[in-house]
Amino acid sequence: MKATSFSRITGNPLIPYLFLIPACVVLATFVLYPALKAIYLSFTNFNMIREAEFVGFANYLNVWRDPFFWAALKNTLLYMVVVVPVLVIAPIFLAALVNKHIPGITFIRAAIYLPVITSLVISGLIWKWVYEEQGILNYVLLASGVTTDPVAFLTDPANALFSVMAVTIWSGMGYYMVIYLAGLQSIPRHLYEVAEVEGVSAWQQMIHITIPLLRPSIAVVTVMSSIAAMKVFEEVYVMTQGGPMDSTKTLVYYLYESAFSEFEMGYASAIGVVLFLLTLVFSLINLRFLREKT
């Protein structure tokens, strides 16, 4: 009975579509159409100047044979292998550290969040300055005796990728910390109280209570930081331009270079499709998390 009166009064069946039209037009124009177009372009030799000609799987074959692509893929995977575990684990401890109402805690949390709101271009430049050969970080390392010679953070191919990774970690930590903070709120306090009474150490509480109960948040952070690590671009662009000797060339940086320096749009689109397929696994898991909340 309710349902019939509801739909009668709802009136014109076109109304929901009218609400949806503006958003759908924008998303169709700037997401769906370009997505299909990108897949199409990946099968052409489009370069902005000549008309796109269909070339079959030639771009994908070339990607397969391209040592630069494999180097970029290797760098990207290495990026994930290092950055993701750090971004999943370190912020748990950070969150535990600031999950207590001690004086100044609002300010402290904000200060840890600061790198998150800073645009990556600025973060990259800040760290480029910190990493200078005669810069402050080298001073600290030399003065504390960690190294005997200044470290060539960004100019030595052996170090550069790791130095850029540190910036990604620095920019992301606060964000994941806040996600864990939200997760910590949902852990019943009495568990810790019981543990306290039983004389369980803080470390053991962390291992046996906090981490297992944070599992949903940990899953979300793993997926989100993996997708983010796969798309690293700005840090590389401002700090190393992919160098030295291509040691920091990531997939997205290589894609950008192929498209907007070489103007090999068809080839770049093929790299884009590969990137999409690589992120797809993680995105699908992410989607499941989102839908579970629905």
Add this chain to the structure above:
Amino acid sequence: MKKPNLQAVLPLLLRYLAILIVLLFTVGPFLWLLSTSLKSTDENIFAYPPVLIPQSPTLDNFFRVIDSQPFFTYLKNSALVAVLSVALNLLLASLAAYPLARIPFKGRSVLFIVLLSSMMIPFQLLMIPVYELAISLGLQNTYLGLVLPHACTAFGIFFLRQAFLSVPVAIEEAAIMDGVSRLRIWWFVMLPLIKPSLATLAVFSFIAVWGDFLWPLIIIDQPSLFTLPLGVNRLASTFSLDWRLVAAGAVFSIVPILLFFTFTQRFFIEGAMKGAVKG
């Protein structure tokens, strides 16, 4: 009452010590940047050991930056693009989210799945066709070109749909019984009820658009339309040898977003709790 004994204070002290080390890592680089930007040309910025407090602090570097590049124009562009993008995103996403949450219609679940799936497509795959499209629409070097790709996000629709779903149906039904139109219900009844979610979406998309670099880098090459990240990048490539100037430009571009953050801070925590995504 009870005097705090060492055993009670020690854990707290240790906690503050650990926090201090963390802050050194997160805030330290900002302080070093600020210090560099305030050092005069007479002061060696490579001094050994490094000096954190400038000997004679000066705003000279900021004036030199502003003289050499139109930083206030960059600031205006960044603000304009961010405000327009956020406003459009809130408007379009909340319009679309409302029927998805509340009005049954044919194809609703299919449309919702398509929307969700579109969130999985990385912008890096889209950027070449979007660039081509923007050029053919004459959007290169225009504000509209900077704004349109941010004008509606599938995530925004998803996020606001969740918010609408949490509004009790009874409130809306009363309005429907009174014969109020859907558009009026959306505007006068529903939107006021999801204000906190709108605010959260606004601050998150503001930060994302403000920090965006890849899209402006592709679509803008006229300095008069540069946003702050492009401007600072240009400054860094022009004056790569003078870190005082680069630092001043970077500080200039951090201050506005820092102010914004100071006033909207609480929404960031709320946003993360509801699963907002960065970028």
